[in-house]
Amino acid sequence: MQNTSQRAARIVSRCRELARLTDVPGETTRLFLSPATRDAHTLLTWWMREAGLESSTDDIGNVRAVRRAAEDNAPTLLLFSHIDTVPNAGAFDGPLGVLLALEAMEELRHTPLPFHLELIAFSEEEGVRFAFPFLSSLALTGQLAEEHLARTDADGVSVAEALRHFGLDPARAAETARCSPNTFAALEVHIEQGPVLEAEDASLAVVEAIVGQSRFKLFFEGTANHAGTTPMALRHDALVAASNFIVETERYAANYTQLVATVGRIEALPGAMNVVPGAVHCTLDVRHPRDESRHAAVAHLLTKAQSAADHYGVKVTATLLSEQRAVPMDQALTQKLHNAAERTGVNALQLFSGAGHDSMIVAPHIPTTMLFVRSPGGISHNPAEDVREQDVAAALDTVINFLMHLHPHHP
Amino acid sequence: MQNTSQRAARIVSRCRELARLTDVPGETTRLFLSPATRDAHTLLTWWMREAGLESSTDDIGNVRAVRRAAEDNAPTLLLFSHIDTVPNAGAFDGPLGVLLALEAMEELRHTPLPFHLELIAFSEEEGVRFAFPFLSSLALTGQLAEEHLARTDADGVSVAEALRHFGLDPARAAETARCSPNTFAALEVHIEQGPVLEAEDASLAVVEAIVGQSRFKLFFEGTANHAGTTPMALRHDALVAASNFIVETERYAANYTQLVATVGRIEALPGAMNVVPGAVHCTLDVRHPRDESRHAAVAHLLTKAQSAADHYGVKVTATLLSEQRAVPMDQALTQKLHNAAERTGVNALQLFSGAGHDSMIVAPHIPTTMLFVRSPGGISHNPAEDVREQDVAAALDTVINFLMHLHPHHP
Numbered sequence: 056m057q058n059t060s061q062r063a064a065r066i067v068s069r070c071r072e073l074a075r076l077t078d079v080p081g082e083t084t085r086l087f088l089s090p091a092t093r094d095a096h097t098l099l100t101w102w103m104r105e106a107g108l109e110s111s112t113d114d115i116g117n118v119r120a121v122r123r124a125a126e127d128n129a130p131t132l133l134l135f136s137h138i139d140t141v142p143n144a145g146a147f148d149g150p151l152g153v154l155l156a157l158e159a160m161e162e163l164r165h166t167p168l169p170f171h172l173e174l175i176a177f178s179e180e181e182g183v184r185f186a187f188p189f190l191s192s193l194a195l196t197g198q199l200a201e202e203h204l205a206r207t208d209a210d211g212v213s214v215a216e217a218l219r220h221f222g223l224d225p226a227r228a229a230e231t232a233r234c235s236p237n238t239f240a241a242l243e244v245h246i247e248q249g250p251v252l253e254a255e256d257a258s259l260a261v262v263e264a265i266v267g268q269s270r271f272k273l274f275f276e277g278t279a280n281h282a283g284t285t286p287m288a289l290r291h292d293a294l295v296a297a298s299n300f301i302v303e304t305e306r307y308a309a310n311y312t313q314l315v316a317t318v319g320r321i322e323a324l325p326g327a328m329n330v331v332p333g334a335v336h337c338t339l340d341v342r343h344p345r346d347e348s349r350h351a352a353v354a355h356l357l358t359k360a361q362s363a364a365d366h367y368g369v370k371v372t373a374t375l376l377s378e379q380r381a382v383p384m385d386q387a388l389t390q391k392l393h394n395a396a397e398r399t400g401v402n403a404l405q406l407f408s409g410a411g412h413d414s415m416i417v418a419p420h421i422p423t424t425m426l427f428v429r430s431p432g433g434i435s436h437n438p439a440e441d442v443r444e445q446d447v448a449a450a451l452d453t454v455i456n457f458l459m460h461l462h463p464h465h466p
Numbered sequence: 467m468q469n470t471s472q473r474a475a476r477i478v479s480r481c482r483e484l485a486r487l488t489d490v491p492g493e494t495t496r497l498f499l500s501p502a503t504r505d506a507h508t509l510l511t512w513w514m515r516e517a518g519l520e521s522s523t524d525d526i527g528n529v530r531a532v533r534r535a536a537e538d539n540a541p542t543l544l545l546f547s548h549i550d551t552v553p554n555a556g557a558f559d560g561p562l563g564v565l566l567a568l569e570a571m572e573e574l575r576h577t578p579l580p581f582h583l584e585l586i587a588f589s590e591e592e593g594v595r596f597a598f599p600f601l602s603s604l605a606l607t608g609q610l611a612e613e614h615l616a617r618t619d620a621d622g623v624s625v626a627e628a629l630r631h632f633g634l635d636p637a638r639a640a641e642t643a644r645c646s647p648n649t650f651a652a653l654e655v656h657i658e659q660g661p662v663l664e665a666e667d668a669s670l671a672v673v674e675a676i677v678g679q680s681r682f683k684l685f686f687e688g689t690a691n692h693a694g695t696t697p698m699a700l701r702h703d704a705l706v707a708a709s710n711f712i713v714e715t716e717r718y719a720a721n722y723t724q725l726v727a728t729v730g731r732i733e734a735l736p737g738a739m740n741v742v743p744g745a746v747h748c749t750l751d752v753r754h755p756r757d758e759s760r761h762a763a764v765a766h767l768l769t770k771a772q773s774a775a776d777h778y779g780v781k782v783t784a785t786l787l788s789e790q791r792a793v794p795m796d797q798a799l800t801q802k803l804h805n806a807a808e809r810t811g812v813n814a815l816q817l818f819s820g821a822g823h824d825s826m827i828v829a830p831h832i833p834t835t836m837l838f839v840r841s842p843g844g845i846s847h848n849p850a851e852d853v854r855e856q857d858v859a860a861a862l863d864t865v866i867n868f869l870m871h872l873h874p875h876h877p
Binding site: 281285297312315321322326338409 | 691699729846
């Protein structure tokens with residue numbers, strides 16, 4: 056029997072072991088259905104066996120292991136995260152949730168629970184190989200379609216072909232990758248990938264919702280003119296108008312703690328040192344946990360763009376590129392997760408997730424809750440991505456406590 | 467004998483004729499020492515002969531024609547502009563000054579003047595072919611150096627080789643392209659290439675000075691972060707800092723009628739829609755007719771850049787790329803040019819030139835004055851570049867009147 060800090064150390068060291076399994080030597084890049092993913096499956100399967108769990112692989116490539124309850128017809132609680140990575144990734148985005156869940160299952164090996172415990176290591180979340188994310192959680196929730204299987208990677212290999220090449224049967228993926236019948240709840244543990252917990256000096260946060268998002272491209276159209284011969288008063292400088300909009304966007308969003316608004320791309324045309332910019336292309340990304348607040352912010356910011364443009368005699372058009380509704384986590388489960396943290400003596404914050412996660416796909420189908428673990432420096436998608444063992448220990452304690460107090464029939 | 471409006475019409479039609487002589491079919495692109503330049507020389511030489519003037523070509527490729535005074539040892543008044551163009555140019559930037567001067571010389575053919583009148587059509591002003599401007603006026607003022615002759619074009623052909631290929635002698639260029647001895651004054655007529663005359667509803671302006679210029683590159687360095695997980699308060703957004711600087715730059719420059727300040731280029735890195743910009747590269751171009759005012763403006767704007775950066779927790783560095791002092795035109799000549807406009811019933815404004823011209827190179831060596839002709843729409847370096855015949859007529863009247871009242875020994 057191990058104590059929590061030993062288990063936390065093993066979680067961290069196993070994440071780092073997995074990070075050595077890579078498609079690109081010298082970094083951590085482990086794409087969906089790649090050779091490194093096969094290696095990761097082998098190692099993960101071995102760790103599951105050590106924990107007394109037999110595993111199987113479903114036909115989307117997820118590794119699954121079940122710890123059965125005494126009663127065969129008990130419902131199932133699902134623990135999940137993903138083991139694919141972005142290019143040149145860190146060790147914890149995804150694997151932390153899988154290995155922490157495995158440790159919790161081993162710790163509870165001899166503790167009777169009124170539900171089956173299923174761990175699923177999702178094979179695809181990041182969307183790198185097929186330029187499309189969440190294939191595993193889409194399959195889990197019955198949303199995997201033929202069009203997904205037909206998507207091709209950079210080499211022209213389809214998802215279906217890649218599955219076959221991995222020894223799986225794409226024709227059965229929609230069926231075998233579904234969640235187990237009678238799954239009544241799901242829990243994902245994930246690193247925060249942001250700086251809030253560190254700034255607040257907290258180890259953990261329960262996630263209230265995954266924010267909704269609106270993305271626009273904006274086009275400011277003024278008049279390109281000679282930078283020497285055109286007096287300021289006779290200019291229609293598209294970059295000055297766009298800059299005014301960018302400044303106002305930051306100023307407005309800074310007033311609302313749950314709102315983030317970002318201009319990430321900008322291009323001024325013609326882009327010569329001695330020419331007044333005649334046109335500017337830029338993007339706007341707005342996120343908020345409440346859809347109505349996001350819509351209000353978007354409306355306000357687009358009005359700001361228009362008034363900035365008007366002020367400088369410039370035209371502006373905004374085109375919606377994508378929109379995603381906020382996804383709330385299950386309130387009752389989230390409250391229970393919060394209570395579990397409290398009982399273990401950890402002050403867990405309540406946060407919104409500004410990034411997308413599998414929980415966003417799962418939550419509309421299965422009551423879902425999510426636990427964030429502090430990201431030192433807020434760094435993620437980067438080899439410097441890290442966790443603190445004490446935070447991992449706090450998360451493990453919280454998950455174990457949560458599982459021990461959960462009663463499927465009294466939610 | 468022609469009246470002024472007929473002469474003005476001929477100036478405009480000849481500019482349009484010259485514009486048909488191009489190195490690139492379908493547009494007007496006439497580079498230094500190109501085949502189209504040879505064609506332009508042929509046509510210009512013919513027009514000079516029609517005006518009773520014999521012409522010659524000096525060894526930098528300028529076409530020159532002199533109308534001699536009765537006294538052989540009279541001083542020389544120089545009329546000049548250029549006949550090379552930018553790529554895809556208009557018809558008037560350069561040629562207007564040459565063909566207007568030719569028309570004035572023909573008009574004064576039988577009028578005794580106390581000075582020789584020399585017209586020079588400069589072969590190189592725009593700096594396109596050898597990525598270096600003002601070769602003709604540098605040669606005229608004794609500043610042509612070996613390093614200029616060694617410059618090469620995109621095909622690796624040097625200026626010296628191009629001159630030889632054109633039938634000229636690079637070894638003699640520094641000598642034969644010098645201004646005539648005893649040149650006591652120079653006059654350049656040029657389109658404004660800006661919108662001020664049109665905005666002020668005026669045909670002409672005398673140029674008081676060509677503005678000085680400072681160019682910088684700025685680098686704002688913040689922190690790239692996830693646009694979803696990084697709250698506004700924890701960001702160090704380089705683009706927000708740069709945008710603040712751009713807005714402040716416009717606001718400041720708009721307070722000073724003679725100051726222009728432009729951010730023409732901008733790049734945000736990494737430049738992804740969902741990443742808070744970690745770095746921004748941009749440029750700053752500041753121009754003012756008084757050097758001390760330009761220096762003060764630059765100092766103020768760089769302070770603004772620093773305070774914008776500080777406000778957002780971003781670093782900024784500014785690197786001086788180039789600096790050019792203001793060049794005043796000759797005050798006495800400019801006053802005489804202004805008086806001439808007044809005598810002909812034209813209200814000529816006083817303007818600064820925000821763009822560089824040959825007069826900038828000539829003025830430190832020969833007392834020089836410059837006349838601007840209204841640019842409809844402020845458009846230049848563009849096929850839509852235009853002039854109004856009535857403005858050309860006003861300029862022609864002014865130049866003729868100026869020449870008839872000029873006395874070299876009573877400046």
